[in-house]
Amino acid sequence: MTRSPQDAPPARPLAETERTRHRRLREQGSLDRSDLDSILAAGFVCHLGVTVDGTLTVVPTAYGSDGETLYFHGSVASRSLVAAPDAAVCVTVTHVDGLVLSRSVFEHGINYRSAMLFGVPRPVTDPDEKLAGLRCLTEQAAPGQWDYARRPSRKELAATVLLALPLDEASVKIRTGPPEDGDDPDAAREVWAGTLPLHTSWGALVPDPLLRPGIEAPPHLAERAGTPAQEA
Amino acid sequence: MTRSPQDAPPARPLAETERTRHRRLREQGSLDRSDLDSILAAGFVCHLGVTVDGTLTVVPTAYGSDGETLYFHGSVASRSLVAAPDAAVCVTVTHVDGLVLSRSVFEHGINYRSAMLFGVPRPVTDPDEKLAGLRCLTEQAAPGQWDYARRPSRKELAATVLLALPLDEASVKIRTGPPEDGDDPDAAREVWAGTLPLHTSWGALVPDPLLRPGIEAPPHLAERAGTPAQEA
Numbered sequence A, B: 001m002t003r004s005p006q007d008a009p010p011a012r013p014l015a016e017t018e019r020t021r022h023r024r025l026r027e028q029g030s031l032d033r034s035d036l037d038s039i040l041a042a043g044f045v046c047h048l049g050v051t052v053d054g055t056l057t058v059v060p061t062a063y064g065s066d067g068e069t070l071y072f073h074g075s076v077a078s079r080s081l082v083a084a085p086d087a088a089v090c091v092t093v094t095h096v097d098g099l100v101l102s103r104s105v106f107e108h109g110i111n112y113r114s115a116m117l118f119g120v121p122r123p124v125t126d127p128d129e130k131l132a133g134l135r136c137l138t139e140q141a142a143p144g145q146w147d148y149a150r151r152p153s154r155k156e157l158a159a160t161v162l163l164a165l166p167l168d169e170a171s172v173k174i175r176t177g178p179p180e181d182g183d184d185p186d187a188a189r190e191v192w193a194g195t196l197p198l199h200t201s202w203g204a205l206v207p208d209p210l211l212r213p214g215i216e217a218p219p220h221l222a223e224r225a226g227t228p229a230q231e232a
Helices: A031-040 A081-084 A127-141 A154-158 B033-041 B079-086 B127-143 B154-158
Strands: A045-052 A054-063 A069-075 A089-101 A109-120 A162-168 A170-175 A193-204 B045-052 B056-065 B068-073 B089-101 B109-119 B160-168 B170-175 B194-202
Touching: A031 A054, A031 A089, A031 A109, A031 A170, A045 A069, A045 B045, A045 B056, A045 B089, A054 A127, A054 B045, A054 B089, A054 B109, A069 A127, A089 B045, A089 B056, A109 A162, A109 B056, A127 A154, A127 A162, A170 B194, B033 B056, B033 B089, B033 B109, B033 B170, B045 B068, B056 B127, B068 B127, B109 B160, B127 B154, B127 B160, B154 B160
Parallel strands: none
Antiparallel strands: A045 A054, A045 A089, A054 A069, A069 A162, A089 A109, A089 A193, A109 A170, A193 B194, B045 B056, B045 B089, B056 B068, B068 B160, B089 B109, B089 B194, B109 B170
8 A cells, every 4th residue: 555645644553452452573563553544445355253152253254444434244144243233343354465484484474464453343224324334345345336336225225234343443463574584593594585475466357247248347447457456 | 276186085075063054145155175175275374263361353374284184373472372272263264256246236245265164273282293283384385495494493393382273163155256136137237247356476586685695596486486376
């Protein structure tokens, strides 16, 4: 994520709580709010940890973030989302950026960016907020589609549970850069060391086999195909 | 993952339990053991859900799978791993394969493959199993490095908590293919529909700035650079 100076948010450190205080690998913890925003902006799939019928469950699900609130949704029938309003959840967004190939196996690692959010999600019932939250969620994964595809009907809205989690309590961890054993005794070994970056990119658009002839992909989709993606 | 017929495992369905029975979107649930194996083989980062000091926490962490057991590890100081031996965990591996761009926002979705494992992890204390598990974990992320980099010392082994989770209780979900509204009334709309695949690939090797001159990257790393990666 690049952010130009004029749209940088005011410096606002993340509050530390008992749950988000970094206890080890302190150098990987970030208390910079803009890191949280960047990590959330770069993805569209989170891992939602929630207790369902007494069982801790980690579910991948789509999300949207407007900078204050993280929205995620699902069918009314989804067990984990029906369970979530009653209980604290943890939502984690992770981008894997590459391998850290050190001189020793023990020092091997992964370059990554992750944000962990804690809180009790609030079901969104206000119709206007529900539409805004669904728009946020849709545009996070597929920018341009809210104004292009058919918007939700009243019936579809009723069938959707939308949950809102504030970004108040977050733990951000980032690891970048080369291995750290370049000044260890291991550096004398004849072992190559460095990193192997992992990239994600959008492929070519694949038309639905049932697409009626003569319908071209709109520019917001055509221009995205073949470009780098942040989702990792 | 492509699998040639001769190395296909014997057909072995995944056992359904109360936790893994698919209750909705049944078409996305797989009870095929080879799907579980493929999904685990295609990645190296999982999301570990574990209760730490009473707080549900979802932590991204590296894993290795030998087809029977999933291994994950960490420093002795890691709170979530110290907590894990006492409690049931959920480990989820997810690959995001692309966007499903339907005619309506409501039908938008994500093509993905995910495996969710439930169980109580066992700390690995036997030295031989510990070495084998660490090898599995290292080779999952960085094939070839176990035989190339310096192996763990006795001290390093002692500082590593290795946990083993059997693959016995798993829930596998897969969504592939085009949108599903091609025969809905929405298909009459002038809206393009299809999928936008997401690809991951390894970039070019980045040497450690402290790498001594004259050390070339070994073939197992040089040949991996620039190739498609399964990790998504």
